[in-house]
Amino acid sequence: MAAMLFVMVGGAVLPMLGSDIEGGSLSMGALEDGGPGGAVPAQMTVSVEEGIEGGAEMEVVEMKHSPEKKRRVRIYSQKFRKEWLHLKEFQGWLTEGITDDRAHCTVCDKELLAGKSELLKHSRGKKHRTRAAKSNPNPPPVQHGLSRVIDEDGMPHLLRIVDLRSDTVTQPSREMKKAMMEATLGDDVFSEDPTVKTLEDRVAQMLEKEAALFVPSGTMANLICVMTHCWGRGSEVIVGDQSHLYLWAQGGMAQIGSVHHRTIKNLPDGTFSLNEVRGLVRDEHDPQSPLTSLICVENPHHNAGGKAIPLNWMDELGALCSELGLPLHCDGARLINASVALGTSPARIVQACDSVSLCLNKGLGAPMGSLVIGTKEFIAKAKRLRKVLGGGLHQSGIVAAAGLWALDHVAPRLSWDHTHARALAQSVCEEHSSAVTVDLKDVHTNVVLLHCDNIRVNAKKLCQRLASVTDEESDELSEQIVVMALAISDTTVRLVTHCDIRKEDVRSATRKLKYVIHEYDNMMYLEYKISV
Ligand SMILES: *Cc1c(COP(=O)(O)O)cnc(C)c1O
Numbered sequence: 001m002a003a004m005l006f007v008m009v010g011g012a013v014l015p016m017l018g019s020d021i022e023g024g025s026l027s028m029g030a031l032e033d034g035g036p037g038g039a040v041p042a043q044m045t046v047s048v049e050e051g052i053e054g055g056a057e058m059e060v061v062e063m064k065h066s067p068e069k070k071r072r073v074r075i076y077s078q079k080f081r082k083e084w085l086h087l088k089e090f091q092g093w094l095t096e097g098i099t100d101d102r103a104h105c106t107v108c109d110k111e112l113l114a115g116k117s118e119l120l121k122h123s124r125g126k127k128h129r130t131r132a133a134k135s136n137p138n139p140p141p142v143q144h145g146l147s148r149v150i151d152e153d154g155m156p157h158l159l160r161i162v163d164l165r166s167d168t169v170t171q172p173s174r175e176m177k178k179a180m181m182e183a184t185l186g187d188d189v190f191s192e193d194p195t196v197k198t199l200e201d202r203v204a205q206m207l208e209k210e211a212a213l214f215v216p217s218g219t220m221a222n223l224i225c226v227m228t229h230c231w232g233r234g235s236e237v238i239v240g241d242q243s244h245l246y247l248w249a250q251g252g253m254a255q256i257g258s259v260h261h262r263t264i265k266n267l268p269d270g271t272f273s274l275n276e277v278r279g280l281v282r283d284e285h286d287p288q289s290p291l292t293s294l295i296c297v298e299n300p301h302h303n304a305g306g307k308a309i310p311l312n313w314m315d316e317l318g319a320l321c322s323e324l325g326l327p328l329h330c331d332g333a334r335l336i337n338a339s340v341a342l343g344t345s346p347a348r349i350v351q352a353c354d355s356v357s358l359c360l361n362k363g364l365g366a367p368m369g370s371l372v373i374g375t376k377e378f379i380a381k382a383k384r385l386r387k388v389l390g391g392g393l394h395q396s397g398i399v400a401a402a403g404l405w406a407l408d409h410v411a412p413r414l415s416w417d418h419t420h421a422r423a424l425a426q427s428v429c430e431e432h433s434s435a436v437t438v439d440l441k442d443v444h445t446n447v448v449l450l451h452c453d454n455i456r457v458n459a460k461k462l463c464q465r466l467a468s469v470t471d472e473e474s475d476e477l478s479e480q481i482v483v484m485a486l487a488i489s490d491t492t493v494r495l496v497t498h499c500d501i502r503k504e505d506v507r508s509a510t511r512k513l514k515y516v517i518h519e520y521d522n523m524m525y526l527e528y529k530i531s532v
């Protein structure tokens with residue numbers, strides 16, 4: 001039983017009680033009172049890291065622990081430094097009252113008497129430090145989730161990093177990797193990869209269109225769609241001035257597709273004026289004009305804060321396109337999010353669209369891959385373009401398998417991400433801050449936009465502050481929390497939730513946000529008013 005509690009001092013592990021314990025129904029005091037085998041609740045939720053001994057993989061799971069069940073568990077407590085003793089008591093409780101007087105330093109492979117001074121003395125000792133330095137010459141890159149860090153004193157800390165920069169930062173889960181390993185493959189350039197075919201059929205069916213084509217990225221999917229619709233020379237496309245296609249695709253339609261674009265002003269909800277569209281369509285009989293060949297819409301609209309476009313507007317736009325005899329393309333990189341937000345099927349949303357692009361690598365969590373969806377005829381042309389653009393992959397089923405897994409397992413959980421985003425936004429609202437604000441009614445999907453007052457704080461500074469941990473903060477929150485966010489303008493910071501964000505990440509991130517915002521609100525500042 002001695003091995004039950006591995007308090008790795010210095011090299012790696014840090015013990016830490018789940019936050020449910022410190023903040024929730026069971027207080028540290030309760031542990032003290034109860035002690036091993038004492039008045040401990042029959043069941044409680046703890047954050048536990050399991051199965052990492054000797055393995056690189058680690059997973060923090062929330063599990064219900066019943067005292068009657070013995071399990072090998074390792075608990076990380078950020079309270080370690082101050083309240084390390086509780087760890088031992090808690091451990092004792094977990095192992096059904098079996099307490100252990102010893103801790104084990106895995107760096108030095110040494111049993112220690114688990115007295116506080118003993119642990120401290122050991123971790124500060126020269127031998128331990130030399131060994132720790134040797135055993136860990138290149139600390140692993142700190143990434144999303146719980147990381148172990150060692151301070152100058154050789155004391156371990158647990159650092160929670162919550163990466164909210166983008167929903168593209170997700171790591172493929174173990175199960176997703178397993179699905180990839182087991183996928184049946186073939187050469188997709190010969191149309192012989194069964195996994196790719198399954199994915200294409202599945203997505204075509206999901207969107208109630210005739211066919212789909214698997215491509216490496218969303219950028220390529222959109223470019224292929226534009227180029228397929230604009231097969232002739234001299235074409236022009238109407239795109240939103242805040243759209244991904246216009247802003248973030250390097251002008252690929254012009255650079256590679258020889259297609260001219262004409263922008264239309266995006267309204268704050270991601271739509272645009274339909275009347276204005278009429279005015280932008282060129283006179284096809286005027287030889288001086290390019291030929292208006294396509295209208296593009298983005299749904300959900302990312303730059304508008306991930307807003308789902310109202311369904312009736314999509315229908316009106318579709319009707320207008322039919323009237324004008326123009327095809328409609330939807331950049332639906334996160335279409336499934338829109339469907340979650342609107343409570344409608346993805347097929348219904350794109351009913352009036354002639355082509356759609358859909359990303360598997362965003363909130364769905366696949367490492368790569370997107371789809372082009374349209375008629376059989378459209379997809380046949382798109383397939384030619386995919387090849388010339390370098391997107392004809394051979395055993396691409398290995399990544400298509402990740403996409404299929406994501407559609408089965410991640411898509412149904414998308415609403416969690418939306419709930420998480422709302423929780424983050426809510427916590428900012430609760431601060432009633434004048435320095436950092438959020439508009440709750442703008443949070444439709446998994447994107448939260450924070451607005452900075454630009455006096456006490458601007459977007460860049462807020463991101464830097466969220467990414468750092470002060471001593472006072474560490475003491476007050478008894479947790480080191482780093483929130484990674486992206487400044488998307490001078491005054492706007494974007495937070496995006498995704499499938500790797502768990503409940504405990506949200507809990508920590510909201511604590512951090514509140515703490516930092518409070519700090520800015522308490523900041524004194526002088527405002528100079530210059531009257532002329
Ligand atoms: C991410 C994104 C794309 C491009 O997808 P990549 O796979 O990153 O090339 C296109 N449109 C929108 C709206 C996106 O968010």
Ligand SMILES: *[C@@H]1O[C@H](CO)[C@@H](O)[C@H](O)[C@H]1NC(C)=O
Pocket residue numbers: 167306334336337338362363364410411413414415416417418445446447496497498499
């Ligand atoms: C879309 O849904 C996925 C899955 O829940 C989520 O991870 C992602 O953050 C969402 N993205 C947007 C922009 O809504």
